[in-house]
Amino acid sequence: MSTRILVVYYSATGNTAKLAAALAGGAAEAGAEVRLRTVAETAPAEAIASNPRWQAHVHSAPAVELATLDDLEWADGFAAGSPTRFGGPASQLKSYLDTTGGLWAKGRLVNKVATSFTTSSTAHGGLESTVLATNNIFYHWGAIVLPLGYTDPHLMESGNPYGGSFVSRKSAAPDETALRALHLQGNRLAQIAGYVAAGIRGG
Ligand SMILES: Cc1cc2nc3c(=O)[nH]c(=O)nc-3n(C[C@H](O)[C@H](O)[C@H](O)COP(=O)(O)O)c2cc1C
Structure with missing residues (x-):
């Protein structure tokens, strides 16, 4: 039975969506069955309309299924x-x-392996605080929080041991360095979740 990985993201202007796709690709490359899901947009139309990039993303992003609770239980x-x-x-x-x-x-949700990623427009604008705040939820679940660490030489370059990230300063789209880090995070998630799941299924 292959390892089951759920990647859930929210993205207003497309950056997190690209990071999520890279992470999902890394998990699939490691042999996992992957579900890539987004969440419902709840912002009012006028807030979306005030940002042309947000508006464009809402109108033109490829359709991605919304995450359900079943997806989470499955993973x-x-x-x-x-x-x-x-x-x-x-x-x-x-x-x-x-x-x-x-x-x-x-x-x-106990013993699921969980990891987080983010993007911000500035280097010191809260990348780590976002990853750590997201991970706080996983502690309550009894999940196993998985850091990215410096588990591959490439991560010395991308430089965020807490979780994959990208600084989108001046509206930059995620670059190859960031996408590679997210790919590695997906690889690692699939590998470690596979070890844990095999232990649980094997009794
Ligand atoms: C309401 C709002 C709050 C934001 N807060 C921060 C912030 O605290 N620090 C930062 O560096 N960037 C901040 N940003 C910028 C976004 O994090 C950044 O543009 C990100 O790359 C957008 O990702 P997305 O394309 O997936 O929506 C904020 C943007 C919005 C709209």
Whole structure:
């Protein structure tokens, strides 16, 4: 049975979506069965209309299925991504995560391997605080929080041991360095979730 990986993200202007796709690709390359999912947009239309890049993304991004609770229960490993919003994850991602109380109460999220990623427009604008705040939820689940670390020489270059990230200063789109780091994060998530799942299934 292949390792099951769920990648869930929110993205307003497309950067986190690209990071999520790279992470999903890394997990698939490692042999995992991967579900790539987004979450519902809850911002009012006028907020979206005030940002041409947000508006364009809402209108032109390829359709991606919305994550369900079944996706989360199905997964052995889980990656959550969001743009940094005032130093933390976007409410759209948090809203999805806040629907997991029922699964949490039944212990269904225990021992899933979980990791986070983000993008911000500035280098010191909260990349780490967003990853750490997202990971806080995983501690409550009893999940196994997976850092990216410096587990590959490439990560010395991309430089975020907390989780894959990208600085989108001046509206830059994720570059090859960042995408490679996310790919490696997906590889690692699939590998470690596979070890844990094999142990659980093997009894
Ligand atoms: C409401 C709002 C809050 C933001 N807060 C921060 C922030 O705290 N630090 C930062 O560096 N960038 C911040 N940004 C910029 C986004 O994190 C950045 O543009 C990111 O790359 C967008 O990702 P996306 O294309 O996936 O939506 C903010 C953007 C918005 C719209």
